[in-house]
Amino acid sequence: MRKLAPLTKLILTITVTIWAFIMNDNIALAGIVALLAGTAAVSGLSQKQYKAMLSLAAFAAILVAFQYAFGSGVQLSLAAGFRMLIMTYLFFLLLATTRIQDLTAALVVHCRVPYDYAFMLTASLRFIPDLLAEIKAVQEAQACRGYSNKGNIIDRIVSYLSIVQPLVLRSISRSETMAMSLELRGFGNQAGRTFAAELTLSAKDYVTVGLIAAGTVVILSR
């Protein structure tokens, strides 16, 4: 996965998601899941990422159980579970094996997405780990002032405000700083922007896209 160009991975993700919705054959869907799991196994992800994939599978199993319990047939419930797994695994693999700035570059260069929009996507994805770290830091700071997540649900929500408020205020001031530093670094200069990311397509990419196209033809012709 890592060796493919970002564009190829994007095409792969979108097409296979569409396949998952067109196909009704549970065996074929299960095959795709197995294929994705196999791809993940050879992609050299971290232990944490593999664990996340396992928990996604567990979540899919719960989804199937619920569907079945609420009166859907076995076939239909299984298909829903597989589809959910395929979609989440695909995006998971895409994000785990592609640097976000490469993805932005591919969107802008190949897909002609305006840079501002592509940047918004990457900036928001990039902020998630930052935000999680910030939540932890604020939680620690308030814990030292006697904050504890105990009591009934209403107490908890009220006390959680002492975490949310500094978090929101900090995030706002941080986004202001970020906007300023972006402008200082030439954000908004539309003419002749280039990317440091490596975007050229290799033989591997053409083969992969060819296979995807062939697969699509086969699925549609059935």
Add this chain to the structure above:
Amino acid sequence: MLNLENICFKYSNQTVAAQDISLTIAAGEFVAIAGRNGSGKTTLTKLIMSLLKPTSGSITFRGENTKKFSPADMARYVGYVFQNPDRQIFRDTVALEVAYGPEQLGFSPAKLTLAVEKALQVTGLEAVAGAYPRALSKGQKQKVAIASALAMEPEILILDEPTSGQDSQSGSGLMELLAGLNAGGCTVLLVTHNMELLAKYASRTIIMDQGTKAYDGSTRELFSQARDIAKWGLREPATTAISRALTEYGIQVTEDPRYLAKCLVDLIGGARHA
């Protein structure tokens, strides 16, 4: 009062941040913790505060093991002031902000008002009690954070680099405040990079190096000998360096900056008249 015995700690990414650390902090001490970035200073203070739990070893506070204590439990006895006050300030006025901690601990209204008033008075924030805390200067915000900790009437105050990013005047103002608190009986544990402030205020220094305790003893002793403190990423304060250099010429002077200056003037004056 506080006792750490053979403390080890590993982060989930297997980084060893504390290795076999044993130390005792007595009531009323003013202890500085120094060392290069990533040497385990903050880890040590977070372990004391129960924000982190040791992988092995035990921490006892007043003879009680803190293993089952949450940070909120520890907050009754230990005030912790973080480097960045913006992470904790969230209320509309300074007085309300300072009142958050005591409220969490369930102080009675009368006791709460008194504790807040006292904390504001000690930190010199009475004049801005009604101000919006986030609009204050960095030094003032740090004082709000200290007042917030003091209002909970802690026995130990831990501060993680409270003077970073401040001009030297507000930095020493802060240190004078801590010295005053210490004189009033509060135990102070200060993480710092500032050697001048450390030499001037802390009677005892603990130096961390790669997760181990590299030095634990009197601050005077640390600087008085020709110890190679550069290997711990530290730099001798100018006054100590000058007085030691003079000692090598057989001139005995004190390390106190004020007297050092006087000694130097006397020396130069003497030379002129001769």
